[in-house]
Structure formats: C-alpha cells, structure tokens
Amino acid sequence: MSSPQTILMTGGNRGIGYYTLQALVQSPNPYILILTSRTLSAAEKACSTLSSLPPANPSTTLIPVALDVTSDDSIAALVSRLAELKITKLDALVNNAGIAMDAALRGTNPSPAEIREAFVKTMDTNVAGPHLLTTALLPLLESGDGEPRSRVLFVTSGLGSIEEASKPDSPYAFVDAPAYRSSKAALNMVMVLLGKKIEGKGVNVWACCPGFCVTELGGSDAGKAEMGAKTPEEGAVVIVGILEGRREGDVGKVVNVEGGVEGVYGW
Template sequence: MTKVLITGANRGLGLEFVRQYSAKGWDVLAACRSPESATELTKYASDNPKVELIKLDVTNEADINALPETLKGQAIDHLILNAGVLGDDCATLGEMTQSKWLEVLNINTVAPALLIQALRDNVAASEHKTIIGISSRVASIGDNGSGNMYSYRTSKAALNQILVSAARNLAEQGVKTLAVHPGWVQTDMGGKDATFTPQESVAGIINQAEQLTLETSGSFKVFDGSDIEW
C-alpha cells in the first residue's frame, strides 16, 4: 500500500492534496493542528476510509518527536511538507520584530527540518521514498527584483537548503527531495484573484513527485516542472 503524510491538511493546498491522493487510492495521513475544528477535512475523512486524521502542531516539538512512535512500522512513500505561513506582519522594513520572525521561521523552516529528522526512517522504508517541500519562487535570490517579504522569502530559502541537505544525506537510503513552487494559487493565502486553482497546482506537484529521481533530487521547480534559479 502506498501512503502519504500531509502537513497543514485542513485547508487550501493541504486539503486538496488529501483529496487527490485519496482519489488515487493512496492511504492518507492528514495532519493538522486541530482536527476537531477542521470541518471540511473531518467530513471528507468520514466519507473516505483511506484518510486518517493526525493531530500535529508543527510548532510543538513534542508533537513532532512523538511521530516515530505513533507511526512505528508505517512506510511513508510521500512526505508532503505543506504547513506554512505568509508572515504578512513581518514582511517590510519598519514592522519586523524578533517574535514575529521566530514565529515564521519556526513554522516554515524549523518544523520541516524536524519532520524530516523524525520521519526519515519511515520514508526510507517505503517504495517511493520521496519528500516534497512546498517552497515559493520568492525564495529565489536570483529572482528577487522587488524586495520585501523578508521573513517569508528567507524562511523558504532556508527550507530549500534543508531539502538540498536532506537530498545529500539521505541519498544512500534512496530518499529523494524536491522544493516546489506551487504557483500563485486560489487559496486563503493566495487570494481569489490568483492564477491557478488548487486542483491544477496539486496535480502538478504530485506529478513532479512521481517523476523525481535520485539524479534530480534536491532541485527547485515550479509545479509544472520548470526549474527555478536559486
């Protein structure tokens, strides 16, 4: 049985990942901070026996460290590191504070690193052995022509480094990683005027995950497969 674990599964891209993976016949571990208040996810899971809800606050190290025991013996083919924040109130000069910075970095950067650390053996034990980090084009230093978005840009650039390092460290176990820009998507984060639907973005990301090889592991791509400069 193929299995995927998705963080931030309660809405937006995360919820669409749940829908598309379950439609493909995969077993889905849908992780979010408060499953009891994730109405849409809970309803979907109740109608789809292949979806299991997991309570996971990615800012809580104890929650992350408990995963290896909770998921002991379970192979995870795809680990989708989707949970993230935009850091709107820590985006420009004049409004940044230490506490705002640390909140963004904890969710977007530290949590994915700790999740890879906690679940690397589960991923290595699977057939597909794939870790996908939801990054952003604004993480590209070469593509930064407008500045601003300080905390978001840097947190995602650091996430990219984590994924490249994991690609190097886990290659001997056959584990592959990919940093993916999902596009400007019509979610709560992207807004209704965004270019792509969650369905289009997630379908593209899953396709890239399934095409990933050890040779292309550690790369930075758009959901359509085009490369992004670092």
C-alpha cells in the same frame, strides 16, 4: 492490484495540502493518506469532507492526526501515533504546513519587536519544523537496500529563489515579504542538505513551488484571483506530479508547473 502508498501531508486541512489530498482521493491509485493539522478536530473535519467524495479507488483511506510542527512534543506524539497505527513505512512525506506573517505588518509601521517576532515564528514553522519532522520520520522513509522507495517534498515558493529575486524583470523581484521569502530560501537549503545526508538510503527529495494561489496563506483570499492567482487545485498539480513519479529527473531541485509547463527554479 498494487499496494496502497502511504503519504503523510502536514497542513492538510486546507489550501494546497487539502487540494493535493483531494486529487489523490480522486486518483485511480490506492493511497493511505495521513492528514495532519495543528488540531485533531480540524484534521478530522477535513478527512470527513474528503471521505464524502467518491473515491476513485476503494482501497484509499484517510487518517487524521494532530501535529504542530513547532512543538517537539507534538512531533514525538505523531511518531508514537504512527506506531500505534502500525505504520512502519512512509512512501512520501509532504512538508506543506507553513505560515506567512509579512502581509499583516505592511502599512502598520511595525516595531522592531514585531518584525523580530515575524521572523522567529516564520522560521520556526517554515524551516525548523520541517527539518525536525523529517529527521524524526527518516526511519520510516529510508530503505535498507538503498533503492529509491520514498519521497520527501518541501513545499517552497519562487519567492525563496535568490536568483529570481536578483532579476530586475522578475515578477518576484519586489514582493515585500522578507520573513517569508527568507524562510523559503532557507527551506531550499534544508532540502539540499537532507539530500546529501540521506544519499544512498532510498529517499529522493524535492522542493516544489505551487505558485501564487488563492489560499488563506498570508492573509485573505480577497483580490488574489484578480491579481492572477491560481486556484489551489492548480497549485496542487506540481505536488501530485512528484508523488505520482513524474519528476524523477528533477530530484534535489526546486520544481514548479506554470501554464501546464514543468520547470525548475534557480537558486
């Protein structure tokens, strides 16, 4: 019987993160799933709900942990908590937690201060947070012999592709979300630079786009399905595929799954 893989998911209490963990709970493979949320109560509630599902593998376990990626103290507390739990190795880190503030500003004639706040908070959560968290967890991800042993995923968006934004016929060309889109373009760069920094240390990196999904990110779910949005279960497919080893040929790229077809976004 194979040993459980240990996976840490940020923002795992709802949306894409939650449904990715649900898919892993229902996988025949064994996992130790560390679910983080900004509050411990939200993480515990999500773990309780997921634990009520019949696991496909009885060895799979869920661990709730509080984490605010915008707080250095919270990141340090997470590292300490993992040590308390005697977790000395991570097989995967999924940087999923993120925010989108642009939608709340549309049609409101926002002030310069409000626009600046949207950029600063979005960049802090979507870029600086994942970078600092990943750096803090590298000792648990790296292997001494350099063999690929672990995976780091950055959940991004096709909206962050400058190539797609430059195409006049792209469905992403005219989506008005400058703070969010800029943050995802920056996150893709974080992924590339991390890949260079840890080359030969046994860690593979990806940025992955779940696509436009019916989640709470960026505002209410209402109307998103009518606009062609995927279910969060469908969006989780690309993350599960990486975690289960089906995208090893796309290391260091921005990957997606659209209409059941695996693809790669340009920069």
